[in-house]
Amino acid sequence: MADQTVVERMSELQVDGSKKGAKENGKDGGKKKNKNVAGDSAGKTELSPPPQYIDERLTLYAKLKAEHDALIAERAAKDSKPIKVTLPDGKVVDAESWKTTPYQVACEISQGLADNTVIAKVNDDVWDLDRPLEDDCSLQLLKFDDEDAQAVYWHSSAHILGEAMERVYGGCLCYGPPIENGFYYDMFLDNNEGVSSNDFPCLENLCKKIIKEKQPFERLEIKKETLLEMFKYNKFKCRILNEKVTTPTTTVYRCGPLIDLCRGPHVRHTGKIKTLKIHKVSLKKTKKACMTLCCY
Numbered sequence: 152m153a154d155q156t157v158v159e160r161m162s163e164l165q166v167d168g169s170k171k172g173a174k175e176n177g178k179d180g181g182k183k184k185n186k187n188v189a190g191d192s193a194g195k196t197e198l199s200p201p202p203q204y205i206d207e208r209l210t211l212y213a214k215l216k217a218e219h220d221a222l223i224a225e226r227a228a229k230d231s232k233p234i235k236v237t238l239p240d241g242k243v244v245d246a247e248s249w250k251t252t253p254y255q256v257a258c259e260i261s262q263g264l265a266d267n268t269v270i271a272k273v274n275d276d277v278w279d280l281d282r283p284l285e286d287d288c289s290l291q292l293l294k295f296d297d298e299d300a301q302a303v304y305w306h307s308s309a310h311i312l313g314e315a316m317e318r319v320y321g322g323c324l325c326y327g328p329p330i331e332n333g334f335y336y337d338m339f340l341d342n343n344e345g346v347s348s349n350d351f352p353c354l355e356n357l358c359k360k361i362i363k364e365k366q367p368f369e370r371l372e373i374k375k376e377t378l379l380e381m382f383k384y385n386k387f388k389c390r391i392l393n394e395k396v397t398t399p400t401t402t403v404y405r406c407g408p409l410i411d412l413c414r415g416p417h418v419r420h421t422g423k424i425k426t427l428k429i430h431k432v433s434l435k436k437t438k439k440a441c442m443t444l445c446c447y
């Protein structure tokens with residue numbers, strides 16, 4: 152499992168010119184800090200060609216994912232055994248370890264339940280719906296009315312915003328946690344020229360496209376030293392890996408071209424997010440810039 156400390160605030164880490172956390176920027180509402188850059192930009196378009204790190208990251212990821220899939224297939228073939236899955240009402244369902252997923256269990260009960268389930272809990276730990284069960288376990292299928300499910304929903308939405316931000320700004324993503332009734336994502340930019348609320352339509356349209364594409368959220372456990380190679384372009388992610396990850400491996404999640412250091416879990420695919428609206432951009436103007444986009 153991934154190191155739990157990965158979720159600690161990236162913006163509390165001080166790197167280069169970004170001396171203060173982006174949370175403070177968010178709390179400020181960005182009104183003052185955005186003053187000098189808002190208003191006169193014509194808005195952004197998606198970068199073409201995309202940032203080079205996206206391709207490099209995907210190439211390494213594809214190789215690791217193929218190795219991982221082969222290992223899982225081998226494990227499913229060799230080590231799979233009948234297991235018992237206990238539901239909250241006490242009903243026990245037969246399943247197979249390393250093969251049966253929570254989503255499949257939900258489908259067996261009803262397609263409606265499967266469609267409306269946001270996230271699973273296995274032995275009280277939140278668990279991706281498409282992640283195979285590993286042993287006898289208890290299983291809860293959480294809908295949006297559950298607080299943990301809401302956090303997963305907002306957090307998954309943050310990946311969509313992060314993907315759009317990379318494709319539009321090409322900066323280094325820092326941290327994108329759920330907050331009450333929403334989420335934000337910080338990005339470190341080499342410069343903040345032209346960043347403004349005028350960019351929101353472009354970002355929101357790209358988010359809509361990402362949602363329409365139903366990009367699956369893929370989970371992959373990777374060795375720390377390989378992750379340092381994967382995220383060598385992003386000093387924030389490297390700093391998390393070096394200072395906060397104390398286990399030999401941790402997890403990344405992929406949706407579309409975005410691969411993010413994250414312990415998960417997430418909704419099954421980006422199409423599960425109904426809509427998102429960006430409400431503010433906050434900028435910390437230093438030598439360079441740390442941008443925070445908030446959505447509710």
Ligand SMILES: [Zn+2]
Nearest residue numbers: 306404413415
């Ligand atoms: Zn995540």
